Amino acid sequence: MIMPFSNAQSMSLEEEVLRKLSPKAGTVRRLDEAVGQLTRLTDEAISRSGLELRTMLVGSVAKGTYVGEPDIDLFVLFPETVERKDLERAGLRIGQEVLGGETRYAEHPYTHGKMGGFEVDLVPCYAVQDASRIRSAVDRAPFHTRFVLDNLDQRKREQVLLLKQFMKGVGVYGAEARVQGFSGYLTELLVIKFGDLAGVLQAASGWRTGMIMDMNSVKRSGGGAPLTFWDPVDPKRNVSSALSLDQLCLFVHAAREYLRAPDERFFFPHARQLMDLETIEATFRTRGTSPFVVVLDRPDLVDDNLYPQVQKSQQGLRKLLEMNDFQVLDMRYDVQKDVRLVFELVSTELPPARLHQGP
Numbered sequence: 001m002i003m004p005f006s007n008a009q010s011m012s013l014e015e016e017v018l019r020k021l022s023p024k025a026g027t028v029r030r031l032d033e034a035v036g037q038l039t040r041l042t043d044e045a046i047s048r049s050g051l052e053l054r055t056m057l058v059g060s061v062a063k064g065t066y067v068g069e070p071d072i073d074l075f076v077l078f079p080e081t082v083e084r085k086d087l088e089r090a091g092l093r094i095g096q097e098v099l100g101g102e103t104r105y106a107e108h109p110y111t112h113g114k115m116g117g118f119e120v121d122l123v124p125c126y127a128v129q130d131a132s133r134i135r136s137a138v139d140r141a142p143f144h145t146r147f148v149l150d151n152l153d154q155r156k157r158e159q160v161l162l163l164k165q166f167m168k169g170v171g172v173y174g175a176e177a178r179v180q181g182f183s184g185y186l187t188e189l190l191v192i193k194f195g196d197l198a199g200v201l202q203a204a205s206g207w208r209t210g211m212i213m214d215m216n217s218v219k220r221s222g223g224g225a226p227l228t229f230w231d232p233v234d235p236k237r238n239v240s241s242a243l244s245l246d247q248l249c250l251f252v253h254a255a256r257e258y259l260r261a262p263d264e265r266f267f268f269p270h271a272r273q274l275m276d277l278e279t280i281e282a283t284f285r286t287r288g289t290s291p292f293v294v295v296l297d298r299p300d301l302v303d304d305n306l307y308p309q310v311q312k313s314q315q316g317l318r319k320l321l322e323m324n325d326f327q328v329l330d331m332r333y334d335v336q337k338d339v340r341l342v343f344e345l346v347s348t349e350l351p352p353a354r355l356h357q358g359p
Helices: 007-021 025-049 059-063 084-099 137-151 154-172 186-196 195-206 245-261 279-286 302-322
Strands: 052-057 072-078 100-105 109-115 118-128 211-213 227-231 234-236 290-297 330-336 337-343
Touching: 007 154, 025 052, 025 072, 025 084, 025 109, 025 118, 025 279, 052 059, 052 137, 059 072, 059 137, 059 186, 072 084, 072 137, 084 109, 084 118, 118 137, 118 195, 137 186, 137 234, 154 186, 154 195, 186 195, 186 227, 279 290, 290 302, 302 330, 302 337
Parallel strands: 072 118, 211 227
Antiparallel strands: 052 072, 100 109, 109 118, 227 234, 290 337, 330 337
């Protein structure tokens, strides 16, 4: 049975964590100056374009929920009457005038660069009146920003910072393919729904795979994903679609452990010491299993393209191993200068006899 920690203990610990998370006055000043300069330069570029456009700051900077050195996301909102190709062309032209950076691609191209030392994304999108009428995925961002601003007071904003840092410390923060964890927007929704860090962790300690929830209800099973959280501004979209089963289970376990024995190391973990080869070999001997490692050259791809390919390759190799009667107990991958696919097998040796079905 999980025993919740005392209020005095949790408050002193969480207040200390918040103190460490609070941005320095110099960082806040630099950020305000960068946002002001970015907005001014973008408005000037819009004025020169002759188009009826407007800008909107979105993301964690707009919501005041950033942890560490934030990225700045400024959206250029186009009327719905503008053709997609014209939106892309005009959006990139404005981005180049303002940032002179590089063109990146999501559902459609946008400009990435720097302003005042901060990473910046300048993104064109449609100013749709209702989230059900979005024409590309980025059109949701303004709705997400407005929803969070309408539902987060200062106390809950601080609780979002705590939850984000907790997830970072545990290793489950980030919806990108490299992490397959919780997005920033999902952490904000969890705090809005459950009230604070303690409420989220108490709820998570009882989660099981397949749970379905929205802002008003929780269904304990029936979902096809590890966790389904319906977007309050777009009820057909699962905000947690990027979350993997492993990362969900890791977060549930961490929530239980923190409730049992709160510790600052959940937020700021110590660096882990690498095991030497002798210890690794002894561990496998104790477990009675065998490691199998495949080392590949790292392709020259951006992370969002690389990691899905690595994950797909690992699943394909697992299927190939199991088709040839090797029992796979677990698998992991590591991407550094090369790609390493690691499998834990019951054995790397097969018996001389095997069952063959058919004539």
